[in-house]
Amino acid sequence: MKKYKSLFYTMTLAGLMSVMAACGGSDEEAGSEVDEEATADEASDEGSEPDQDAEEVFSLTLITEESHMWHQAALVFQEELEERSDGRFSLETYPAGQLGSEADMLQQIESGSIDFGFITAAEVSSREEAFSAWLAPYLFETIEEAHEARQSEEAIDILDTLEGSNMLGLDYLFAGQRMMLFADEEVTGAEDMSGLTLRVTPSPAMLHFYNSAGASTEGMPLTEVYSAVQQGVIDGMDMDLDATITNNFAEVVDYGAVTNHMVWPSVAIVSEQTMEGLSEEDQQIVQDSLEVAADYSAETRAAQEEEFIEELEDQGMEMYEIDQEAFEDQIEDFDEEFAPQDPLIESFINAHR
Numbered sequence: 001m002k003k004y005k006s007l008f009y010t011m012t013l014a015g016l017m018s019v020m021a022a023c024g025g026s027d028e029e030a031g032s033e034v035d036e037e038a039t040a041d042e043a044s045d046e047g048s049e050p051d052q053d054a055e056e057v058f059s060l061t062l063i064t065e066e067s068h069m070w071h072q073a074a075l076v077f078q079e080e081l082e083e084r085s086d087g088r089f090s091l092e093t094y095p096a097g098q099l100g101s102e103a104d105m106l107q108q109i110e111s112g113s114i115d116f117g118f119i120t121a122a123e124v125s126s127r128e129e130a131f132s133a134w135l136a137p138y139l140f141e142t143i144e145e146a147h148e149a150r151q152s153e154e155a156i157d158i159l160d161t162l163e164g165s166n167m168l169g170l171d172y173l174f175a176g177q178r179m180m181l182f183a184d185e186e187v188t189g190a191e192d193m194s195g196l197t198l199r200v201t202p203s204p205a206m207l208h209f210y211n212s213a214g215a216s217t218e219g220m221p222l223t224e225v226y227s228a229v230q231q232g233v234i235d236g237m238d239m240d241l242d243a244t245i246t247n248n249f250a251e252v253v254d255y256g257a258v259t260n261h262m263v264w265p266s267v268a269i270v271s272e273q274t275m276e277g278l279s280e281e282d283q284q285i286v287q288d289s290l291e292v293a294a295d296y297s298a299e300t301r302a303a304q305e306e307e308f309i310e311e312l313e314d315q316g317m318e319m320y321e322i323d324q325e326a327f328e329d330q331i332e333d334f335d336e337e338f339a340p341q342d343p344l345i346e347s348f349i350n351a352h353r
Contacts, residue, residue, distance in 0.1 A: 051082055054090035058274070060116040061094045061105045062266070063222055065246040069175050070118050070266055071095045073297040080289035089285070091116075097223050110166045112273040118173060118266040122203035128161040132205035132338055133348035134172075137261045137331050138324045140352065143174050146263040147298035150174075154348040159267070161344070168275055171268040171290045173297045175240050176305065177260040181253045182236035183229050186318065188257075189326035190214060199225050199237035205338060206238065206262075212333045222247070229253060240264050241308040242301065250315035258309065259322045268294070 050057045058081070064070045071093065078091035099105055099114065102123040108114040125131035133154070140146040149155055150172040159169030180187065180198075187193055194214035200206050202219030210217050218234050222243070228234045229252040236253065244250065268290050275283060309319050324331070335353070339346040 050078070050092040051087065051090040053087065054082070054085075055088045057090045057092055058115040059092050059094065060118070061099045061108065061114050062118040063095075063097050063102050063105075063120070064175075064243060065096050067246045068095075069242050069297050069301045070173060072300075073173050073293040074118065076296045077289050077293040080292045081285065084285045084289055085282070089282075097221065101221050106167070106269075109269055109271050112166070112271045115271055115274040117269045119269055120201060121172070121265045121267055122201040122206055124162075124169075124267050124269070125203045125205060127165070128158075129204070130158045130161045130342050130344040130348075131267065132203065132341075133158060133345040134265055135203060135205040135209070135262050136338070136345075136349050136353070137209055137327060137334055139349065140177075140263050141260075143177060143263065143298055143302040146265065147172075147174055147294070149352055150265070150294070152351060154344065154351050158344055158348065162269065163272075166272045168270050168272050169267055170270055170287060171294050172265040173268060173294045174301060175242050175264045175266070175297070176301055176308070178238055178240055178262040178264055179244070179259055180236060180257040180261075180322075181239050181244060181249060182255040182257070183232075183234075183253050184255075185235065186255050186320070187236075188322060190330060196235040197233075199228060199234045201238065205334070208337060209262075209330055209334055210238065212330050213327065225249070226252060241305065241312070245308060245311060250312050250317045254316075254318060256309075256312055256317045256319045257322045258319060259327075261324075261327065 060074055060077070062070050062074065074091070074093045074095070078093065081089040081091055094114075099108060102119050103126075105114065105117045105119060106123070106127065109117050121131045121134045125135065140149065155172065159171075162169040182196070185192070185196070187196070190213040193210070195216075197216040197218055198210055199220055200210050200217040207217050207219075218228070220228060225234075225237055226247060226249065229237070229249070236255075237249075239249065244253075244256065270286070275286070278286065313319050335349055339349055
C-alpha cells in the first residue's frame with residue numbers, strides 16, 4: 001500500500017476513535033464543540049499572518065475570497081499546523097486568486113513554488129478525470145454525506161491518481177452544494193434552459209451536465225463572473241450559496257434556484273517536493289491538521305444553508321427550489337456517459353448513488 005494512502009487510513013482511524021470518544025457523554029461533546037468554535041474564532045481574529053519565527057512557513061493558494069469557508073478552513077489549517085508542530089510550522093495563505101487562475105495554481109504546486117492548494121475538484125478533473133466522480137449530479141443529499149464519503153476507499157483511490165504528477169492529493173474540503181443563479185429569468189427545469197448561456201467551471205463533467213440540459217456554457221475565472229453577468233455576456237451561473245454571498249452576486253442576479261444538484265469539494269493538494277521533504281511524523285502533522293480543517297469546513301458550512309438563503313432573500317434575490325425529478329434525464333445521461341470513462345468513476349458512483 002502506498003505511503004500516503006497509509007497515512008490517510010491512519011488519519012481516518014484516529015478520526016473514528018475521536019468520534020467514539022466524543023460519544024461518551026454530553027459534557028464531552030459540548031466541550032468539543034466549544035473548542036472547535038474557539039479554534040475558528042481565533043483563526044479568524046488572527047488572520048492569515050504567518051508566524052515568522054517558525055522554522056518553515058508553508059504557502060497555500062486558493063481561488064475564493066477571504067470570507068469564504070475554504071479560506072476560513074485554511075486559517076484553521078494554519079493554526080493546527082502551528083500548534084501540532086510546537087511552532088515549527090506556519091502557513092501563509094493567498095486567497096481570491098492572488099496567484100492566478102486555478103490552472104496557474106496547479107502549475108505552481110507542481111513546480112514546487114507553492115506548497116499547498118485548495119483546488120476545486122472541477123478544476124482538478126481537467127487533469128485527472130477520476131475527480132469527475134464527485135460532480136455526478138444528485139449523488140449526495142447533504143454536505144455531511146459527502147464529507148463522510150471522502151474517507152471511502154473510492155475517494156482515497158481518486159486522490160491517489162495525482163501521484164506521479166509531482167503533486168499529492170491529501171484530503172477534500174467542502175463548501176456548499178451547487179445551485180443555479182439566473183440574471184432575469186426564473187428557470188424551473190431543463191426545458192427552460194435552452195438558449196441560456198451560463199458560467200460553468202470548465203470541467204468536462206459540469207459542462208456535460210448543463211449542455212445535456214440545453215444550456216450553452218461559458219468557462220471563465222470566478223473573478224470575472226460578476227462583470228460578465230452585469231454586461232449581459234452570460235445569463236446566469238452554477239454557484240454555491242457561500243460564493244454567491246462573498247462575491248455579491250445578488251447585485252446582478254435576480255433568481256436563485258436551490259437545486260443542491262452537486263456537492264462542491266476542493267482538493268487539498270501538496271507539492272510532492274514539499275511532502276517528501278518532511279519526516280513521517282511531520283507528514284502526519286500535515287494530515288491531522290487538514291482533517292481538523294476539513295471537519296470544520298463541512299460542519300460549519302452545513303449549518304449555514306438556511307442562514308445564507310435568508311441573507312440572499314434579504315438582498316433582493318428570489319430564492320426557490322427545483323426538485324431532482326426535473327433533471328432525471330440528465331442524471332441518467334451523466335452516469336451513462338462518465339461511468340465507462342474510468343473504473344474509479346464507475347465504482348464511486350456505484351458506491352454512493
